[in-house]
Amino acid sequence: MKFIDEFRDPVKAQVLLKEIEQLVGRIERARALPRPLQIMEVCGGHTHAIFRYGLKQMLPPAVEFVHGPGCPVCVLPMGRVDDCLSLAEQPGVIFTTFGDALRVPGSKQSLLQAKANGADVRMVYSPLDALKLARENPQREVIFFGLGFETTMPSTAMTLLAARRAGVRNFSLFCNHITIIPTIKAILDSPDLHLDGFLGPGHVSLVIGTQPYEFIAGHYHKPIVIAGFEPLDLLQSLWMVLKQLAEGRSQVENQYARVVPATGNRAALAALQEVFELREFFEWRGLGSIDHSGVRIRAAFAEFDAERKFSVPNLKIADPKACQCGEVLKGVIKPHECKVFGTACTPETPLGALMVSSEGACAAYYNFGRIDISGLRGNAPELERRAAV
Amino acid sequence: MQRGRGKVRDTTITLAHGSGGKAMRDLIQDVILGAFNNPLLAPLEDQAVIGLHELARGGDRLAFTTDTFVVHPLFFPGGDIGQLAVNGTVNDLAMSGARPLYLSCGLVLEEGLPVETLRRVTQSMRAAADLAGVSIVTGDTKVVERGAADKLFINTAGLGVVPTGVNISASRARAGDQVIVNGYLGDHGCAILLARNELALETEVETDCQPLADLVATMLSVCPDIHCLRDATRGGLATVLNEFAQASRVAIRLHENALPLREEVRGACEILGLDPLYLANEGKLVALVPAAFAEPLVAAMRAHPAGQQAAIVGEVVEAPAGVVMLNTGFGGGRIVDLLVGEQLPRIC
Ligand code: SF4
Numbered sequence: 001m002k003f004i005d006e007f008r009d010p011v012k013a014q015v016l017l018k019e020i021e022q023l024v025g026r027i028e029r030a031r032a033l034p035r036p037l038q039i040m041e042v043c044g045g046h047t048h049a050i051f052r053y054g055l056k057q058m059l060p061p062a063v064e065f066v067h068g069p070g071c072p073v074c075v076l077p078m079g080r081v082d083d084c085l086s087l088a089e090q091p092g093v094i095f096t097t098f099g100d101a102l103r104v105p106g107s108k109q110s111l112l113q114a115k116a117n118g119a120d121v122r123m124v125y126s127p128l129d130a131l132k133l134a135r136e137n138p139q140r141e142v143i144f145f146g147l148g149f150e151t152t153m154p155s156t157a158m159t160l161l162a163a164r165r166a167g168v169r170n171f172s173l174f175c176n177h178i179t180i181i182p183t184i185k186a187i188l189d190s191p192d193l194h195l196d197g198f199l200g201p202g203h204v205s206l207v208i209g210t211q212p213y214e215f216i217a218g219h220y221h222k223p224i225v226i227a228g229f230e231p232l233d234l235l236q237s238l239w240m241v242l243k244q245l246a247e248g249r250s251q252v253e254n255q256y257a258r259v260v261p262a263t264g265n266r267a268a269l270a271a272l273q274e275v276f277e278l279r280e281f282f283e284w285r286g287l288g289s290i291d292h293s294g295v296r297i298r299a300a301f302a303e304f305d306a307e308r309k310f311s312v313p314n315l316k317i318a319d320p321k322a323c324q325c326g327e328v329l330k331g332v333i334k335p336h337e338c339k340v341f342g343t344a345c346t347p348e349t350p351l352g353a354l355m356v357s358s359e360g361a362c363a364a365y366y367n368f369g370r371i372d373i374s375g376l377r378g379n380a381p382e383l384e385r386r387a388a389v
Numbered sequence: 390m391q392r393g394r395g396k397v398r399d400t401t402i403t404l405a406h407g408s409g410g411k412a413m414r415d416l417i418q419d420v421i422l423g424a425f426n427n428p429l430l431a432p433l434e435d436q437a438v439i440g441l442h443e444l445a446r447g448g449d450r451l452a453f454t455t456d457t458f459v460v461h462p463l464f465f466p467g468g469d470i471g472q473l474a475v476n477g478t479v480n481d482l483a484m485s486g487a488r489p490l491y492l493s494c495g496l497v498l499e500e501g502l503p504v505e506t507l508r509r510v511t512q513s514m515r516a517a518a519d520l521a522g523v524s525i526v527t528g529d530t531k532v533v534e535r536g537a538a539d540k541l542f543i544n545t546a547g548l549g550v551v552p553t554g555v556n557i558s559a560s561r562a563r564a565g566d567q568v569i570v571n572g573y574l575g576d577h578g579c580a581i582l583l584a585r586n587e588l589a590l591e592t593e594v595e596t597d598c599q600p601l602a603d604l605v606a607t608m609l610s611v612c613p614d615i616h617c618l619r620d621a622t623r624g625g626l627a628t629v630l631n632e633f634a635q636a637s638r639v640a641i642r643l644h645e646n647a648l649p650l651r652e653e654v655r656g657a658c659e660i661l662g663l664d665p666l667y668l669a670n671e672g673k674l675v676a677l678v679p680a681a682f683a684e685p686l687v688a689a690m691r692a693h694p695a696g697q698q699a700a701i702v703g704e705v706v707e708a709p710a711g712v713v714m715l716n717t718g719f720g721g722g723r724i725v726d727l728l729v730g731e732q733l734p735r736i737c
Contacts, residue, residue, distance in 0.1 A: 010720040048662075054721020231719045358662075368723040 007230030008053075016235045017058055023242040024062050030246070036064040038194050038331055039241055042184060043201035044071030044359030045229050051368040053231040063238070066331030067361030069183055069287065070201055072148040073100050074353040074360040075329075077285045079315035080176055081106035086313050087143055087174060087306060088119040094137060095121045096130040097145035098152075100357045105350055107317045127159035127173075134163075134171035143306050147176040151203040153295070154268035157275040160297070160304050174306040175297050178282060180204050181212050182293040188220050192332050197241040199234070200226035202256045207272075209264030210254050217250045228256040275301055283316070285353045286325030325352040328361055335365040342366060402502040407532025417530065420504065424511035425494070425518070429526035437526035439491060439548070447550035452487035454478060455546035463506065463540060465584035467595030471510035473671060474543040475517035475525075476600050480620045483602035484674065486557050486609055487549030489521060494528040495544035500535040510541065521600035523547070549602075555609060561616040562637035566705040567683035569676045571604060571690055572698035573597065574626055575654045578668030583657065592653045599672035604695040611689045612682035621673045627666040627725045629675045630703075630713045638710045643703035643725065646718040663732050666715075666725060677705060 027037065041047055047067045050056060056065065069075050081104050088095035088111065095111070102112040102123060115121040120140075124130050127144050134142035146156040156173060163171050180201060187193065200213055205226045216224045223244035227237035237255040244251060254260055275298060282294025297305040306312070319325065323345075324338040335341055335354065345351035347363050354362035397412075397419045405412040422430070429437045444451065458474040475492065482489040494514065498507065518525055525545075576597040583594060601620060608615060617637070621629045626648075634641045650665055658665045672695065678686055683701050690696030713725040 008719050010718060013720050051723060052664075052717070053719045054715075054717045054723040055719075056721070057723075058719075058721045231717075231721075367726045 007228070007232040009232065012232055013058070013235055016232070016239055020063070020235070020239050020242060021060050023239065023246050024060050026246045027242065028062060035194065036062050037196045037242070037245070038064050038066045039197050039199060039238060040066040040068045040187075040195050040331055041199040041227070041234075042068040042070045042180065043199075043204065044074070044357070045203065046199055046201070046227060046234065047071065047361055047364055048359045049229050049231060049234060051364040053234075054368075055231060055234060059238075063242075066195060067328070067335075067364070068331075069187070069284070069329045070149070070180075071354075071357050071359040071361075072152070072178065073104055073357040074325075075178070075284045075286065076101075076104055076147060076176065076353060077283045077317070078105070078107050078319065079283070079317040081110070082108070082315045082317065083312045084111060084145055084174065085109065085114050085119075087310055088114055088121050090141075090310060092140050093120065094133060094140050094142045095119065095145065096124045096133060096142060097121070098125075098147070099123050100359075101145060101147060104353060104356050107315075127156050128162070131159050131163055131168065131171055134168055135166070138170060141170050141172070143172050143174055143310075145174050145176065147178075149178055149180050149201070149204050150207040150272070151201075153177045153276070154207055154265070154271055157268075157271040160275050160301055161271060163304055164301070169303070172304050172306040172309050173297060174312070175276070175295065177276065177295050178284075178293055179278070179295060180208070182290055183284070183287075184213075184216065186287065186290045186293070187330055188216070188222070190330050192327075193330060195222065195331060196245060197222055198224040199237050199241065200224045200252075202226060202228050202233075202260060205254075205256070205260045205264070207265050207268045210252050210260065210262045211264075213252045217252050221250045223250045223253075225253045226256050226260055228259065274298075285319060286323070286329050288326070320351050323352040325354050325362075328354055335362040338362070397504055400504055402498045402500060402504060402507065402532055404500055404532055404534065406498065407530065413530070416504075420508055420511055421494075421528065421530070424508075424515040425525040425528075427524045427526065429491070429524060430528075437491065437493075439526070444490070444548075444550050447488050447490075448552040448555075450551040452482050452485045452549040452551050453546070454481040455544065456481060457542060457544040459539065459542050460581070461539060462584055463510065465596060466580050466593060468580075468598040468671070469510060469513050470541060470543060471513035472517045472598050474545045475514050475521060475523070476598050476671060477622070478545040478547040479521040479523055480601045480672075480674070482547045482549035483600075483605045484557070484618050484620055485549075485551055486555035486605060486615070486618070487551045487602075488606065489523045489547055489549040489602050491548045492518065492523050492525045493544075493546045494525050496528070496530045497538050497542040497544075498530065498532045499538040499540050500532060502540050507541065510543075517600070521602060552609070554613060555615075557615055557618045559617055559619065559633050559636035562633050562639050562641075562677045562705050563616065563679075564639060564705050564707045565680050566616055566677040567680050567701050568630070568641060568643065568703035568705070569678060569683060569687060569690070570621070570626065570649065570700060570702055571601070571674050571696040572672075573649045573651050573654070574621070574670060574673060575658070575665040575668030576651065577671040578625065579654045579657050579665075581669070582661070592657055594651065594653050594657070597670055597672040599695055601672060601674050601695055604690065604693050605674070607689055607693050607696075608676065608686060612678050612686050614682075615676055615678050617675075617677040619675055621670045621675050623669050624728065625665070625667040625669060626673075626675060627664070627713065628727060630725070631727045633675075633677060634713050635711045637705075640706045640709055640711070641703055641713045642706055643713065643715045644718075645715055647700055647702045649698045649700050649702075667728050667732055680704075
């Protein structure tokens with residue numbers, strides 16, 4: 001854990017914050033912007049860390065984080081949750097998934113509520129646990145609800161490969177994996193966008209590498225820095241983005257090089273290639289349909305595909321009218337500017353998906369940020385003094 | 390009741406053990422009386438009769454509490470459900486400043502439970518009661534059909550006496566009070582998570598289950614005017630402090646760097662995306678005390694076996710009322726809110 005402490009050193013943070021302030025000053029003088037600089041963190045893990053360490057309070061007001069679409073639980077459309085419920089309610093089925101997918105509301109209930117009503121829904125920590133359940137319960141059908149970006153995709157793919165090797169017949173995957181690049185592109189193409197730069201997702205990049213982001217810097221002329229998850233990682237990445245802006249550059253840079261290789265992870269990519277193929281369209285909550293943004297299981301693995309093995313209703317359910325999740329996801333409004341934030345939509349009764357997972361921007365705002373605690377930097381002067389020594 | 394020397398020969402609990410007949414009498418004689426035996430319980434009347442003079446010597450108010458214990462698995466690193474059922478109730482009494490004296494024990498047994506398991510649990514309850522200085526003086530046993538309960542549920546109720554002049558309440562927090570905890574946070578919650586064996590984590594963390602009444606007596610001897618006191622069980626430190634902040638209409642500010650946390654617990658939370666502030670404890674208390682008493686109190690607590698890692702972790706401030714905040718060790722700040730539902734591990 002010593003390793004982690006190094007990335008949480010408050011004195012180093014103060015040094016970085018000073019430099020960030022100077023850079024922001026330089027950018028503001030050069031551009032005379034009428035609005036704050038907006039930096040999008042694509043990844044839900046980053047959103048969580050930003051709130052958990054109170055980074056928002058530490059930064060100059062001229063820098064704003066925009067919390068992107070990177071929480072896979074948050075962008076799951078309601079119809080897909082209903083599909084899960086219909087699978088979970090089939091006789092003989094054990095329906096398995098990750099913890100934070102359990103609370104996402106469907107049009108009538110969540111998986112957690114379905115469990116309370118008698119469906120055999122179980123939380124697992126990895127798809128391999130689900131495969132193990134299948135082998136222990138040969139008379140039952142075990143379905144794993146696979147979701148997430150390239151971060152969780154390889155372990156799902158490897159699990160299917162393992163299931164095939166072992167000849168397991170009662171295991172299948174309800175595949176809802178999504179892929180990051182088309183999503184970022186869809187955001188960049190949105191006309192109401194003001195983003196100035198990106199913090200790129202650390203875990204996803206561990207799999208896909210840094211090259212797939214080149215179009216962001218090249219075509220759209222926005223800086224992107226692949227960032228780690230410790231608070232110093234985030235500050236340093238932000239500093240790198242601002243430095244690019246101050247110097248008028250737009251490049252793909254890798255702050256998380258201790259973990260992320262430029263070319264990604266070959267073995268993981270090969271497994272993805274073997275098991276999955278792109279879907280033409282995939283529906284996102286709040287963002288609508290995005291071309292080629294989801295993957296499905298290839299025909300060669302049809303016997304493990306829950307969508308082929310069972311009848312999935314494939315429902316399309318419109319988001320509630322009042323929801324402004326899409327605008328929040330694109331950074332057009334802040335969570336608290338949504339008309340139902342904190343009233344009709346709270347973590348107890350989430351209307352929109354961003355209120356569900358603790359990585360969702362609205363839930364994070366609600367839990368950590370809805371009350372102004374800007375006076376909380378009580379020990380900052382002391383830290384600044386230590387940083388100056 | 391006739392004092393036959395019944396011995397239970399069955400290896401598992403059957404419905405007959407709850408029928409009121411010989412099998413039930415044998416179970417009570419052998420397993421329950423065998424473990425809990427004391428002069429108030431021994432007559433096996435339907436109630437324990439306790440002399441008032443005995444109680445009145447200890448103070449001027451009675452404290453009375455009950456709690457029901459369901460835990461999976463029944464045995465986990467460092468403890469079991471029996472120890473939990475005694476300490477949980479002892480600690481609830483102690484948090485009013487009371488000296489705990491008597492407990493009741495209600496058992497709900499699932500048909501098929503190994504008798505040996507029940508024996509281990511009752512013996513563990515006896516050991517915990519001895520350590521806490523309380524007697525289990527009355528009880529009840531029910532057997533339910535297989536599937537109607539999960540192996541074994543225990544209810545305990547407790548009686549204790551609050552010393553004259555002690556006045557502890559969640560609504561007494563005042564700006565300037567210091568927040569004190571008696572040691573490492575989150576051990577119990579982490580131990581249970583790891584014991585369920587759903588995670589391939591090598592780390593071994595033991596429960597912190599322990600009686601706190603004696604520690605509280607020590608604390609009261611140093612600071613008779615403890616304002617708020619509560620054991621941080623389910624929901625952890627964060628939940629207790631939110632309750633204090635709301636009941637007293639004050640704000641509470643925590644300092645992340647001051648929180649006593651084991652490296653193993655921090656690591657497991659890191660991996661699972663859980664917040665240790667919300668993890669359950671079974672032997673940890675939170676006290677809000679006037680600032681002048683804080684340091685001597687911590688010194689006295691550290692000299693007690695149940696408070697060796699005692700620390701001041703925050704303070705009470707005036708505003709924003711009802712809110713708990715955390716100064717992150719990193720120099721930022723955030724709200725520590727009440728949790729919605731239980732903590733679910735994050736996806737990545
Ligand atoms: S407050 Fe609710 S409805 Fe509004 S954007 Fe957030 S999650 Fe969506």
